[in-house]
Amino acid sequence: MVTTKTDKKARPKPFLFPQFCKACGRCIEACPKDCIHVGTQIDPNSGLTPVVVELDKCNGCGLCIDACPEPYGLMPVEGEIEDMSLMDPAQIFGPRQTSAPKPEPIPGTLVPLPDLEPMVLKGTHAAAVGAILAGCRHVFGYPITPSTEGAELMAKLLPQLDGVFVQAVSEVATVNIMYGCGGAGLRCATFTSSPGFSLMLEGISYMIGAELPGVFFNIMRGGPGLGNIGPEQSDISLVCRGLGHGNTHAVVLAPSTPQEMLDLTIAAFDISFEYRNPVVIAADGYLGQMTGRVELPKTLTKPGIPQWAVYGDRAHRGNLITSIYIIEADLEIHNEKILAKYDRMIENEQRANCFRCDDAEWLVIACNTPARMAKGAVQELRDQGIKAGLFRPITLWPFPIKQLTPLLDRARGLIVVEAGPGQLEDEVRLALSHADIRNAPPFSHVRRYGGVLPQQQEIVDKVTALVEA
Amino acid sequence: MDGVFYNRFERHAHGEGLKGQSTHYCAGCGHGLVHKYLADAIDELGVQDRTIAISPVGCAVFMYYYLDVGNSQAAHGRAPAVALGHKMANPESIVICYQGDGDLASIGLAEIIQATQMGIPMSIIFVNNAIYGMTGGQMAPTTLMEQQTTTTPTGRDRLTGEPMRMAETIGQLSGPVYVERVALYDNKQRVRAQKAIKKALRVQVENRGLGFVEVLSECPTHLHMSPSDAEQWVKQEMVPIFPLGVKKDVDTEPWFNLDEPNFEPDDIVTVIGSSTESSAKGTEPFPSHIDAEDISLKFAGAGGDGAQTIAMLTTRTAINAGYDSTHIPSYGPESRGGTSYADVHIATTEVLSPASLKPHVLVAFNPQSLEKFGPTVRDGGVVLYDSTVIAEPPQMDPGIKTYGIPFTQIAVDLGKAMVKNTVALGATVAATKIFPVERFVNTMEDALKNKCALLPINREAFNRGIEAVEALDKTR
Ligand SMILES: Cc1ncc(C[n+]2csc(CCOP(=O)(O)OP(=O)(O)O)c2C)c(N)n1
Ligand code: SF4
Ligand code: SF4
Ligand code: SF4
Numbered sequence: 001m002v003t004t005k006t007d008k009k010a011r012p013k014p015f016l017f018p019q020f021c022k023a024c025g026r027c028i029e030a031c032p033k034d035c036i037h038v039g040t041q042i043d044p045n046s047g048l049t050p051v052v053v054e055l056d057k058c059n060g061c062g063l064c065i066d067a068c069p070e071p072y073g074l075m076p077v078e079g080e081i082e083d084m085s086l087m088d089p090a091q092i093f094g095p096r097q098t099s100a101p102k103p104e105p106i107p108g109t110l111v112p113l114p115d116l117e118p119m120v121l122k123g124t125h126a127a128a129v130g131a132i133l134a135g136c137r138h139v140f141g142y143p144i145t146p147s148t149e150g151a152e153l154m155a156k157l158l159p160q161l162d163g164v165f166v167q168a169v170s171e172v173a174t175v176n177i178m179y180g181c182g183g184a185g186l187r188c189a190t191f192t193s194s195p196g197f198s199l200m201l202e203g204i205s206y207m208i209g210a211e212l213p214g215v216f217f218n219i220m221r222g223g224p225g226l227g228n229i230g231p232e233q234s235d236i237s238l239v240c241r242g243l244g245h246g247n248t249h250a251v252v253l254a255p256s257t258p259q260e261m262l263d264l265t266i267a268a269f270d271i272s273f274e275y276r277n278p279v280v281i282a283a284d285g286y287l288g289q290m291t292g293r294v295e296l297p298k299t300l301t302k303p304g305i306p307q308w309a310v311y312g313d314r315a316h317r318g319n320l321i322t323s324i325y326i327i328e329a330d331l332e333i334h335n336e337k338i339l340a341k342y343d344r345m346i347e348n349e350q351r352a353n354c355f356r357c358d359d360a361e362w363l364v365i366a367c368n369t370p371a372r373m374a375k376g377a378v379q380e381l382r383d384q385g386i387k388a389g390l391f392r393p394i395t396l397w398p399f400p401i402k403q404l405t406p407l408l409d410r411a412r413g414l415i416v417v418e419a420g421p422g423q424l425e426d427e428v429r430l431a432l433s434h435a436d437i438r439n440a441p442p443f444s445h446v447r448r449y450g451g452v453l454p455q456q457q458e459i460v461d462k463v464t465a466l467v468e469a
Numbered sequence: 470m471d472g473v474f475y476n477r478f479e480r481h482a483h484g485e486g487l488k489g490q491s492t493h494y495c496a497g498c499g500h501g502l503v504h505k506y507l508a509d510a511i512d513e514l515g516v517q518d519r520t521i522a523i524s525p526v527g528c529a530v531f532m533y534y535y536l537d538v539g540n541s542q543a544a545h546g547r548a549p550a551v552a553l554g555h556k557m558a559n560p561e562s563i564v565i566c567y568q569g570d571g572d573l574a575s576i577g578l579a580e581i582i583q584a585t586q587m588g589i590p591m592s593i594i595f596v597n598n599a600i601y602g603m604t605g606g607q608m609a610p611t612t613l614m615e616q617q618t619t620t621t622p623t624g625r626d627r628l629t630g631e632p633m634r635m636a637e638t639i640g641q642l643s644g645p646v647y648v649e650r651v652a653l654y655d656n657k658q659r660v661r662a663q664k665a666i667k668k669a670l671r672v673q674v675e676n677r678g679l680g681f682v683e684v685l686s687e688c689p690t691h692l693h694m695s696p697s698d699a700e701q702w703v704k705q706e707m708v709p710i711f712p713l714g715v716k717k718d719v720d721t722e723p724w725f726n727l728d729e730p731n732f733e734p735d736d737i738v739t740v741i742g743s744s745t746e747s748s749a750k751g752t753e754p755f756p757s758h759i760d761a762e763d764i765s766l767k768f769a770g771a772g773g774d775g776a777q778t779i780a781m782l783t784t785r786t787a788i789n790a791g792y793d794s795t796h797i798p799s800y801g802p803e804s805r806g807g808t809s810y811a812d813v814h815i816a817t818t819e820v821l822s823p824a825s826l827k828p829h830v831l832v833a834f835n836p837q838s839l840e841k842f843g844p845t846v847r848d849g850g851v852v853l854y855d856s857t858v859i860a861e862p863p864q865m866d867p868g869i870k871t872y873g874i875p876f877t878q879i880a881v882d883l884g885k886a887m888v889k890n891t892v893a894l895g896a897t898v899a900a901t902k903i904f905p906v907e908r909f910v911n912t913m914e915d916a917l918k919n920k921c922a923l924l925p926i927n928r929e930a931f932n933r934g935i936e937a938v939e940a941l942d943k944t945r
Contacts, residue, residue, distance in 0.1 A: 019487055020490050022495075022497070023496060024689075025695070025697055026697070026700075029655075030656055045486075048496075066502075066656070066659050066660070066663065067502075067659060068502075069492070069497065069499070069500070069502045070501055071490075071492065071504065071535060072490040072491065073491075093490065096476060097476060097484070097537075098537045100518075111732065112734070113737075114738065114745045116738065117745070119743055120781075120784060120785045132740070140554070157741065160740045161730060161731040161732075161740055163731075164557045166553065168583070169580060172547070172579070172580075173547070173550040173579065174550075176544060176550035176554070177550045177551070177553050177554040177557070178554060179541075179550070180523075180543075181555070181557060183551070183555065184521075184554065184562075188558075203544060210542070289798055290823055291795060291797070292795045293788045293794065300737060310521055310541050312519050312521045312559040312562020312563070313518060313519060314518035317537070317539050319540070321541040324530065324542060369823070372820070372821050372823060373822045376821030376822045455822065456821070
């Protein structure tokens with residue numbers, strides 16, 4: 001019988017399939033009895049010159065086996081070695097890679113909640129409560145304003161639910177702890193803000209490559225560089241088009257009220273696990289800090305363990321989390337799989353909210369906090385008899401082109417309102433282009449930068465000017 | 470044949486040909502030996518099913534081809550972070566973090582220091598071969614002085630720094646329980662290496678802490694030597710710089726313990742601070758004497774004045790009264806002793822713009838705030854300010870109702886300067902008649918339900934604020 005480890009008492013003797021010897025010679029020096037010699041014959045399978053083992057003087061000390069770097073190089077054998085050399089290795093090693101069982105998925109369950117009073121919560125706290133209700137008990141993060149309160153609340157609450165908050169040494173460490181925790185099949189999240197999110201990109205690309213779930217709150221702030229902690233929306237290109245290297249995308253959700261911070265957080269975890277892909281919640285600093293009324297859902301999630309998880313138990317022993325596909329053809333297949341997943345997201349996940357859009361001639365497009373100012377402006381314009389409407393994308397990627405398209409026929413102008421340099425407008429333009437819509441109404445915009453939010457009056461003035469032009 | 474190595478390395482080029490049974494390592498590479506000792510240790514400790522091996526970026530990137538355990542492959546340098554994620558996710562798992570010297574001692578320094586200092590039971594296997602193997606023989610942080618590599622073609626010199634001694638560095642941290650440096654160059658060292666690796670696992674399996682083993686290893690390929698010369702090189706050149714032996718070994722009790730996460734609805738309701746009982750909520754008439762549908766207030770002062778607290782109480786009161794309301798603070802550096810502004814909106818159905826650029830009501834705690842925001846208050850609005858610190862208020866628009874009330878003095882007279890914000894809140898309620906007094910009192914009681922001792926003085930302060938406004942109104 002062949003065993004891979006050295007059973008010292010049994011004093012088995014070494015056996016070598018010559019084709020698995022790399023001729024390193026480590027065993028030659030290791031043998032005190034001079035049993036092993038440099039070979040002279042090239043092995044036709046490996047093209048190398050394996051050592052020659054002559055066991056006449058062998059005392060079974062096993063030192064040569066412990067010196068051989070190859071798992072199936074020198075192996076300890078009890079009994080008749082002659083028989084071994086006649087055997088087919090395939091028979092000895094068996095047909096299967098592993099004895100690990102095929103894992104079954106352990107499904108999660110929805111547990112009913114009692115009827116609860118609405119809460120009064122700030123945006124980051126609403127997200128934290130949403131994560132708890134979504135079954136997340138693992139949060140990792142590195143402090144950065146204006147996202148930190150979410151992490152702070154988690155640090156306080158999670159231990160009370162036997163969950164874990166770990167303050168990582170950096171955002172780089174954070175995303176990789178999430179890679180581990182998500183890889184174990186658990187629901188985990190982080191709260192960060194623009195500079196911190198930049199640091200996470202390599203890890204997010206790895207998570208996408210390894211098909212791991214995880215929820216990222218990016219409470220966007222003013223940039224570039226250290227910028228400031230004011231509310232900007234200038235990570236839209238980053239989250240929609242630049243999630244690290246390689247073929248990367250993730251569903252990006254853009255809440256605009258504390259209520260949506262909670263609701264979309266719950267949705268984010270489900271989407272993340274459904275597709276085995278990270279999900280980004282892109283909020284702005286204003287929304288993160290804003291307190292408002294928040295209704296709680298009727299159920300909470302008690303998560304299970306997915307089939308693919310590397311959980312650290314017998315059932316999941318056969319699993320692997322990796323983003324490496326070293327053979328080009330394999331990586332191409334993997335990318336095709338990922339692309340098909342993106343297609344499913346594009347097909348199923350587009351979300352938007354329309355306010356007075358049905359007969360709108362002037363379509364204001366805005367998300368996050370600027371959408372609130374835009375809504376106020378639309379209301380004011382309507383009071384003046386101007387047919388304005390607000391189209392508010394809730395998913396920034398995939399952009400909700402399905403919901404936008406039917407509104408375009410009636411629209412005389414698209415006014416993109418954003419706290420940033422036109423990144424939302426880029427998404428709208430790209431979405432139109434991908435949908436082959438060439439006769440879209442003309443674009444104009446209201447943009448502020450650096451943490452300054454567009455105000456209702458600016459939007460009203462812009463649209464009024466367009467109407468009068 | 471059931472060992473800790475896969476029977477067939479199917480992940481190695483689909484296990485075709487010899488690859489099904491042989492590694493991707495060069496002849497004589499130390500990595501293969503370390504893998505074997507790891508497999509032995511996992512087997513002997515009986516933890517194969519629970520083990521998760523983290524493959525690094527480096528030549529050991531494909532460790533998952535070989536070890537029949539749960540496998541996870543990490544980004545360059547981040548194996549300790551990934552390991553931590555796995556261990557936190559399942560404290561019962563046995564997590565092995567395997568890293569090369571570039572991975573651990575260069576790009577991943579922050580992660581390894583955090584993980585080892587945390588000291589959560591894990592096993593770190595650090596393969597120090599004094600070179601970057603995978604990328605083709607560049608300088609590693611552990612490269613010896615004068616050693617030639619492709620990025621130190623004339624030998625490592627002062628400009629590129631001295632070799633990093635990681636076992637010593639990790640050994641002086643308080644986190645790990647066991648740190649040892651071993652080598653592979655002869656039978657004796659190999660026996661020690663086997664023992665050390667087993668021990669690094671055992672301290673984890675016994676739940677006693679983190680074990681760290683640095684293995685001086687041969688990279689014959691990039692040393693441009695035969696494996697046996699490489700063994701001699703490690704012995705003669707590396708060992709003097711990286712002395713072998715135990716760097717730390719402390720006796721500890723098993724300690725790491727995380728309970729199963731709790732998903733009990735009742736516990737969750739309590740923890741998030743929600744409640745099922747309806748705490749005297751209802752519908753008050755909307756204070757339309759201020760605005761028909763959207764009222765904005767601004768509370769402005771210095772950090773510590775308590776502007777945010779009363780802004781929040783106002784928001785809660787409005788929500789309890791059945792309306793939508795938002796509160797948004799200024800924050801960040803501004804909140805550190807500097808200014809502290811709070812914008813509050815109350816709307817019949819939905820607050821749109823949450824900023825109070827043109828407030829109906831301004832409460833100012835200091836001259837700067839009054840000066841800055843006084844002019845933004847709408848015609849017909851109300852301004853309240855702390856006359857203790859604002860002796861001479863600027864001229865206000867005649868359409869604005871102004872109340873100078875000594876918030877601070879009243880609070881000091883009550884024996885607690887801190888409650889000046891509650892005085893201001895009482896005054897605001899009286900001056901604006903925004904919602905009935907009882908509704909604010911309810912909110913206050915609710916907010917202070919865990920700090921009952923503070924309730925009487927706050928109620929008193931609140932009443933004094935109301936009285937001060939009433940007294941002023943009488944004189945008008
Ligand atoms: C972010 C990043 N930077 C650089 C690399 C390229 N890289 C791959 S392996 C490696 C060095 C590995 O050296 P070491 O950790 O000593 O392991 P060895 O190959 O010697 O076993 C580098 C720099 C990478 N994969 N990722
Ligand atoms: S078991 Fe010992 S004596 Fe026998 S060949 Fe190996 S090293 Fe030599
Ligand atoms: S140690 Fe193993 S691989 Fe090296 S020469 Fe000996 S049998 Fe061959
Ligand atoms: S390059 Fe060096 S470290 Fe890498 S496999 Fe070859 S010998 Fe080992």
